[in-house]
Amino acid sequence: MANRLIGKDFTPPDVLAKVTGRAKYAEDYRAEGMLFCKLLTSPMPHARVRRIDAAAALKMPGVVAILTADEVPKLPEPQDPILTNEPHYVGDPILAVAAVSEEAAAAAIEALHVDLEMLPFTVDPLESLYPGGPNARSTGNAANVQVPLTTVKWTAQDFAGMEEGRLPQGKPTNEWSYGDLAAGFAKAKVVVEDSFVTPGINHHAMEPRSCMAYWQNGRCFVHGSTQSHTLSVPGLAKLIGITPDKLVFIAEFCGGGFGGKSEEYPQMAIPAYLAKKAGRPVMMRITREEESNFVARSGFQGSAKIGFAADGRITALDLYVVQDNGANVGFWDYTDAADTASLLYQPPAMRFRGISVLTNTVARTAQRGPGTNQISMAIEPFLDRAARALKLDRLAIRRINAPDNAAKFGAKQGPITSAYQREALDKGAALFKWADQVKLSSTRQDGKLIGVGVGQGHHTSGYTGFDGLVRILPDGKLYIHTGVGNLGTYTYASTARAAAEVLGYDWNRCVVVWGNSDKHLPWNFGQFSSNTAHTESRTNYFAAMDAKAKLLEIAAHDLGGAPADYDLANERVVAKADPSKSISFADAARRAIVLGGKYSGQEVPKGINPITAASVAGLAGTGLIGVAKDGATLPGAVPALAAGFMKIALDVETGQVDLLDYVCVADCGVVLHPRGLAEQAVGALVQGLGIVRFEHVVYDHALGIPATASLEQGKPPTYLDIPARTTVAAVERPDPSHPLGIKGSAEPIEGCAIAALVCAISDALGGHYFNRVPITRDDIANALAKRAPTRQPLEINVV
Secondary structure, three states: OOOOOOOOOOOOOOHHHHHHOOOOOHHHOOOOOOEEEEEEEOOOOOEEEEEEEOHHHHOOOOEEEEEEHHHOOOOOOOOOOOOOOOOOOOOOEEEEEEEOOHHHHHHHHHHOEEEEEEOOOOOOHHHHHOOOOOOOEOOEOEEEOOEEEEOOOOOHHHHOOHHHOOOOOOOOOEEEEEOOHHHHHHHOOEEEEEEEEEOOOEOOOOOOOOEEEEEEOOEEEEEOOOOOOOOHHHHHHHHHOOOHHHEEEEOOOOOOOOOOOOOOOHHHHHHHHHHHHHOOOEEEOOOHHHHHHHOEOOEEEEEEEEEEOOOOOEEEEEEEEEEEOOOOOOOOHHHHHHHHHHHHHOOOOEEEEEEEEOOOOOOEOOOOOOOHHHHHHHHHHHHHHHHHHHOOOHHHHHHHHOOOOOOOEOOOOEOEOOOOHHHHHHHHHHHHOHHHHHHHOOOEEOOEEEEEEEEEEEEEOOOOOOEEEEEEOOOOOEEEEOOOOOOOOOHHHHOOHHHHHHHOOOHHHEEEEOOEHHHOOOOOOOOOOOOHHHHHHHHHHHHHHHHHHHHHHHHHHHHOOOHHHEEEEOOEEEEOOOOOOEEEHHHHHHHHHHHOHHHOOOOOOOOOOHHHHHHHHHHOOOOEEEEEEOOOOOOOEOEEEEEEEEEEEEEOOOOOEEEEEEEEEEEOEOOOOHHHHHHHHHHHHHHHHHHHHHOOOOEOOOOOOEOOOOOOOOOOOOHHHOOOEEEEEEOOOOOOOOOOOEOOOOOHHHHHHHHHHHHHHHHHOOOOOOOEOOOOHHHHHHHHOOOOOOOOOOOOOOO
8 A cells, every 4th residue: 555644745843943933952042040151172282281270260250160171070081071181182172161141251261271281193194103103192093982092003114105195004903804805806807096085074063062951850951952862861961970860851953963963972061060060050152163173074094906807897895994083082984984885886805904093183973974975985986997997888887886685795794685776876877868968078068178977875774673652642643752853854753754654644633742851752763874764764663553553452442353353544443344333543542541551651561761661651641652662683784875976067277166967866765755855965965065175174284273163164065056957866666674665865865976076077087086085176277287286195184
């Protein structure tokens, strides 16, 4: 039977609040007696606090409290600290001041006397790996979430050839391989080998990470900005030093996150500690410069060697990635990059080696498509170079290497649930008219060079193990409780429609409950990693199935027969043999209250997360409660895939690149919300354009000071920069691991846009290979004039 709601456009319930300005973000809240907080952040890339003299600041009018690192928990290295006495990058928070106004707090910051001892620093991973090179931390130079903090130094011999652009390849902290690499390269007709650099990128969320907190009756109330809701509660409670039941977390709206607000972050605890110390609510408003210095994407210095057979099939792939991990724990982008290369190109033999190196730069974390999108922009041009050498069509070389349902994934070559990448490429080629467009490669129109490119993207997109919670109340309405964050993609609402689909509800009679832990929300996964559509639609599906089973049981109990004798129709439970015998959902909800037990939430199934169990207990006796854990084991990784096709015009005099036409096709299973997918793809194109052409983290290598700490210095593109002709489509092949066939889409649709644009610029220039992103106007001008690049091949964090 065709879906009534899934795959159909709708208006999410928070749209009206957003367009009328009634939506309240974290810094819109006010409380009686509220103080304002300002941060003193480090002006040095690496230093030690020797002394703080706050006497003058504390005597200033309106100053109420000062919070130092000695008054908050010290988190294990190299985690991001709440406050620190050893700052590791310019912008690292040292202390906070609370005052009656922002002006008073800012004046107090100026009046503080902080004695800092400068320590060794580095802004380039390779510099730190060189023998005798500086470490970003006193205790080591290599770490991430997967690798404990350690010190790694390579030999001078490892660096031989670096001046010629060859990546040093000393001892890695991560490595794996499968297949016979030597035999694979021996069989290759063409081998492409080169280094590459991908940039660190500021997150540029429209809403900075402002936060307000106060204490009431032993509970801490926090208004924050995060992508994820219930997933943030345990971690935030731990940062504040309380149990989750003592935290009320309110985050109904989030003005962008892109990974930087995936969960709780240490700065969120600062106003809570200040509020406790001052005995008054505290608002911490974060400036754009502070936001830029708090979080960025990791950059790569890498090398790839890929062998190709005469027909374009990859025979072997050897990948080495050095990840700039910033000053703190960072993320595992480089291992995700390797996994993506293994899946997207299906090499029969592959080796991955990598290391994440700490630098005294902005703290790094996941950004849309961590690792997966960096590797797309790096490796996709290698396919074009091989296609040119083998005289093959650039689309054909991707088709022959594309994954299908039998594809293998990662180091262990495990299974996947579905892959229709060839179908995505074919559909995109037809919509783009590839055969006609590719004839225009490197030709001139109106004095501009035409470039045509195709790119691919991937990200793992689904998980299980989380809970769903729905209620049918005596008013007959369906209340869908969700712990998903409201990042702006509206998936908190579109995934809720899975519950309405199962129960046959009119969407206008559904209420989505989200954004406030006091409203009894279930334990859900985070709003990140392209997983929300798949993961949370599953939780809502299973919660609704639990509610359906209870509706059928109540009907059988009251009307006779067995539950199997009944079905749902028009918000009633109806006897299959006699449609006149029925009970409304509203009446069933009333009966659930009377029956009690599992029907109205006095009992919960085994395995339910404690957060969900507490929420059910808070709702018990209010109606019919549907609650379930998605305890399924997936048969393999769930890959979201995408293909992008780009046509550009390149001005040979200015280096300006105009986007003329773009087609994106997603392999995302059954489309959950068509308008949402289209807007996601356009947003991904805007982000991808920024990465390829404008944005990157830049540091003064001598002083360790950032040069891109504002929107003006690292200006992202706008809708005026995207093509007038943009087409978004989907393969529309259901994923068999999901009861409704849904996969994710958000990450790979950026990766394919980045790759398509990089390849289109290269194509316009006759196949010129830029071994780095962003590709600036100077890069293009140098390529056109056949001059040497202004940057060395492996330089990072430079203009």
